Amino acid sequence: MDEGLDIPSTDAGIIVSSSMSARQRVQRLGRMLRRSKEIKRIYYLYISESSEDSELVHGLGTLENHIPIVTLRYIDGAFIHSEYEKLRNNVLEYVSGRRQNTKMLAVMDRNIDLALLRCDFLLSESACRENLLASHSVAQRNYWTSVLYVIHARMGKL
Numbered sequence: 230m231d232e233g234l235d236i237p238s239t240d241a242g243i244i245v246s247s248s249m250s251a252r253q254r255v256q257r258l259g260r261m262l263r264r265s266k267e268i269k270r271i272y273y274l275y276i277s278e279s280s281e282d283s284e285l286v287h288g289l290g291t292l293e294n295h296i297p298i299v300t301l302r303y304i305d306g307a308f309i310h311s312e313y314e315k316l317r318n319n320v321l322e323y324v325s326g327r328r329q330n331t332k333m334l335a336v337m338d339r340n341i342d343l344a345l346l347r348c349d350f351l352l353s354e355s356a357c358r359e360n361l362l363a364s365h366s367v368a369q370r371n372y373w374t375s376v377l378y379v380i381h382a383r384m385g386k387l
Contacts, residue, residue, distance in 0.1 A: 310345060317341050319382040320375075340375035350379045 320341065325334055344350045349357070357380055361373035381387050 313345050313350070316350070316379050316382040319387055320378045323382075323387045324378065336371055337375045337378070340372045341379060343372065344376045344379055349376045350383060352376070352380065354380050354384070 317338075321334060321338065324337060328334075349360075352360075354377070357373060357377050361370060361377060364370040364373055378387070
């Protein structure tokens, strides 16, 4: 997404780079924001203890709008977040104790994986409910229902 590249309107941007100057960061963000008044998500993939520019993530928590940083570990071909795994287990245990539908549990398990990568589990309960009500398909409703369970687990409501 450097100079000369035109990117149409987008809902998400994923920035991965081994090194990047401040100018490159501004250019890349500008490419995503240019055609849209609102961008849904911007992900910076940053690998600690690498040649990555440490200034890229320094002080993100001090910005005007809180930017959550989710730290994932890559183990045996999967991204792991230990606290999130506890939430996942709580949700699946809770739901399996109430319903014995293995197909539904498999769908929830996949949706919970996706919620970690999209960081939707960090949304407020009300924002999640709004997304659930705005869903136009069964798959979307299943996703936002799964996210709502994770949010409830995070809040201690299960």
